[in-house]
Amino acid sequence: MPTVEASPTPFTLEKTSTALLVIDMQRDFLLPGGFGESLGNDVAQLRRTIEPLAALLAAWRAAGWKVIHTREGHLPDLSDCPPAKLRRGPMIGQAGRFGRVLIRGEYGHDIIDELAPVEGEDVVDKPGKGAFYATDLAKILENDGITSLVVTGVTTEVCVHTTVREANDRGYECLVLADCVGSYFPEFQRVGLQMIAAQGGIFGWVAESSALIEEIT
Numbered sequence: 001m002p003t004v005e006a007s008p009t010p011f012t013l014e015k016t017s018t019a020l021l022v023i024d025m026q027r028d029f030l031l032p033g034g035f036g037e038s039l040g041n042d043v044a045q046l047r048r049t050i051e052p053l054a055a056l057l058a059a060w061r062a063a064g065w066k067v068i069h070t071r072e073g074h075l076p077d078l079s080d081c082p083p084a085k086l087r088r089g090p091m092i093g094q095a096g097r098f099g100r101v102l103i104r105g106e107y108g109h110d111i112i113d114e115l116a117p118v119e120g121e122d123v124v125d126k127p128g129k130g131a132f133y134a135t136d137l138a139k140i141l142e143n144d145g146i147t148s149l150v151v152t153g154v155t156t157e158v159c160v161h162t163t164v165r166e167a168n169d170r171g172y173e174c175l176v177l178a179d180c181v182g183s184y185f186p187e188f189q190r191v192g193l194q195m196i197a198a199q200g201g202i203f204g205w206v207a208e209s210s211a212l213i214e215e216i217t
């Protein structure tokens with residue numbers, strides 16, 4: 001079984017029980033001129049994850065391991081968007097450069113071309129920050145006998161953290177890849193990763209993608 005150099009301890013993963021989770025690598029968050037940038041965020045902080053994540057995906061797919069993508073967004077009538085979320089995100093559902101912001105079916109809501117899902121990969125649409133709330137993710141993992149998750153995507157302190165914390169409580173072992181997760185805020189990226197592996201791995205492990213690729217190829 002592959003064992004990856006990680007913090008706070010090496011992480012062992014098995015092909016039959018591990019999935020790669022690619023969280024919210026959507027145009028709305030990552031494209032210059034998109035929703036994320038329109039909020040004043042520096043999308044370059046997220047875009048640096050694209051290259052290592054594409055390399056990881058290529059190696060992961062070549063080795064035949066399971067991939068699950070997620071997308072944050074809402075139904076066109078916003079019936080699945082809590083008013084409290086909309087009050088603090090008034091652009092949700094409004095017309096943006098890439099279509100209605102964070103609305104399913106719009107160009108901006110979909111995954112960036114570089115990381116587009118391929119046939120056979122699950123795409124989980126989620127209305128919240130966490131990937132378990134109001135989705136079929138738990139069922140998908142259970143059906144496939146998945147007990148470990150390699151977690152990538154954006155943003156580190158929001159959707160990645162929420163998902164990893166939820167997964168940890170549900171009994172999954174999570175390895176977060178430092179170079180394949182991104183935050184608009186460098187400080188949050190740094191401490192966000194520290195929080196995961198602190199206290200003996202309080203809710204997960206952290207490693208570099210190169211260490212993982214080395215073990216699965």
Ligand code: TIU
Pocket residue numbers: 023024072129154155156158159160
């Ligand atoms: N996917 C995700 O993290 N959604 C966010 O809204 N993140 C922010 O950092 N805003």
